[in-house]
Amino acid sequence: MQAVILAAGEGRRVRPLTKNRPKAMIPVANRPIIEYVIDALIKNGIRDIIVVVGYRKELVTRYLNTLDIPVEVVVQNKQLGTGHALLAAEPKIQDNFIVLPGDNYIDPASIARIRDHSNAMLVKEHPSPSNFGVVMLSNSHVTQIIEKPAHAPSFLVSTGIYSLTKKNFSHIRENNLTDAVSSLIASGVKIQGIPADDWQDAIYPWDLLKMNRRFLQNIPPTHDGSISRHASIHGAVQIGKGTTIGPNTVINGPVVIGNDCRIGPNCCIQPNTSIGSRVTIEPFTIVGDAIVMDDTTIGSHSRVIDTILGERCKLADHLSISTITGIHDIEGSPTRSEFGAVLGDSVTSGPFTILKNTLVGNNAIIEGNSSLSSRQVQDNSLVI
Incomplete structure (x- = not known):
């Protein structure tokens, strides 16, 4: 056939x-x-x-x-x-x-x-x-x-x-x-x-988070990277080649991490998280129920929950992304949603950015100290 x-x-x-x-x-x-x-x-x-x-x-x-x-x-x-x-x-x-x-x-x-x-x-x-x-x-x-x-x-x-x-x-x-x-x-x-x-x-884009949870249910644990003896790994966790997990970092599976990433020290990766390759997560940051694509950097002291981050995003320190319910116009139709944020590729944000139920287009720049709730930011926008 x-x-x-x-x-x-x-x-x-x-x-x-x-x-x-x-x-x-x-x-x-x-x-x-x-x-x-x-x-x-x-x-x-x-x-x-x-x-x-x-x-x-x-x-x-x-x-x-x-x-x-x-x-x-x-x-x-x-x-x-x-x-x-x-x-x-x-x-x-x-x-x-x-x-x-x-x-x-x-x-x-x-x-x-x-x-x-x-x-x-x-x-x-x-x-x-x-x-x-x-x-x-x-x-x-x-x-x-x-x-x-x-x-x-x-x-x-x-x-x-x-x-x-x-x-x-x-x-x-x-x-x-x-x-x-x-x-x-x-x-x-x-x-x-x-x-x-x-x-x-x-x-809709936030539906991918549910799909991610489904795919992570049956992953086999593999630890091919360098893991600090002071890190803590629980459950099914895949860690790719060349990836380093810093001291006092806690990872609770199911989680998959690609190659050549740098996680921590003092980070927390919560369940149902997929992290691509060459991703950097700076110290004192929490990431959970998320998809983080290749070559993205998340600054220190950040909280990223219920979120999809595209490739090559550069997110400064003290970023806060949390889940609320909102309405988005998708192809001309008002659509109810509940998620943290979805960012396209090459998004840049300054320090102390707050995002809730927000879609951010590709190549957008969000200046520091911005707070966006139930918003849609178009491609190539500057948010000041």
């Missing part, structure tokens, strides 16, 4: 994190999301994998070239929807295949449930069904898919994962796959709705 992974889209609702990378390449637990999708396929013996790339395609292609298995890359030159992306892969399809989004998590057991069906889709109950295609079933077969309804008649949604056949391409047009499947159903083709065991999508 073949698999087609759709990784051509940007993921605009996850900005500012997708300004410089497609959503499928956002690192969660220090691995790009698409890697978990590929792993689920390999664990099911599916090694004939096609990846459709488009937005920032060079980043995805470069990553795929580092894998141990060969992956065929197809380019969608214009991002005209998931149906159009799948059509780009049509010449490579031989018979039955699975199509999956490259920016969602799916577990191997769910792939096993659908791989032997020729016309099927994985479905899952979700507390916010209006963000997805809501699925109506009758006798385990799909009767209707209602795309992002304002008032959802069901909590059952499409995961965007389908098992299809080569002849299904006659129903696929330059639009989304939901329309293609609806066309199949209207033509009399029976599409079986198969419950997924474990699936998660990150609709």
Whole structure:
């Protein structure tokens, strides 16, 4: 069986994190999301994998070239929807295949449930069904898919994962796959709705923190760096090569830390934290329930909770980030949120900065002694 992974889209609702990378390449637990999708396929013996790339395609292609298995890359030159992306892969399809989004998590057991069906889709109950295609079933077969309804008649949604056949391409047009499947159903083709065991999508940037918690649950502990004998490590903690953990630093897993980082002394890394490579965390700083990407520096005497920090951020001392509830305008829609902060790449902040429920765009500069609560700072802004 073949698999087609759709990784051509940007993921605009996850900005500012997708300004410089497609959503499928956002690192969660220090691995790009698409890697978990590929792993689920390999664990099911599916090694004939096609990846459709488009937005920032060079980043995805470069990553795929580092894998141990060969992956065929197809380019969608214009991002005209998931149906159009799948059509780009049509010449490579031989018979039955699975199509999956490259920016969602799916577990191997769910792939096993659908791989032997020729016309099927994985479905899952979700507390916010209006963000997805809501699925109506009758006798385990799909009767209707209602795309992002304002008032959802069901909590059952499409995961965007389908098992299809080569002849299904006659129903696929330059639009989304939901329309293609609806066309199949209207033509009399029976599409079986198969419950997924474990699936998660990150609709908004703060949803990545929940995904990070999930991925960290089963990490094996490895300590490849240099750890002070006066540091304290508890639980499942991964520490990469070249990383130094200073004296009196406490790390409570699950935590993953990349290569060549400098943590402490006198720091506290709390559970559910992913720290990339070449990250510096200065003394007397607490980081917890967070994603910190490569080459970022966090100054001393800081508190960073419930937060995502992009690459190459430079954050001065006495930074305080804490969680409150707020409303953000995401793609023209008021959206309730609860998190600390999400910072894009290359953000700079001065000392004594306070952030609560704040989105900060790429290359933004926040001067010292600033306090931002339930705010959205655009790319390249100066906050004084």
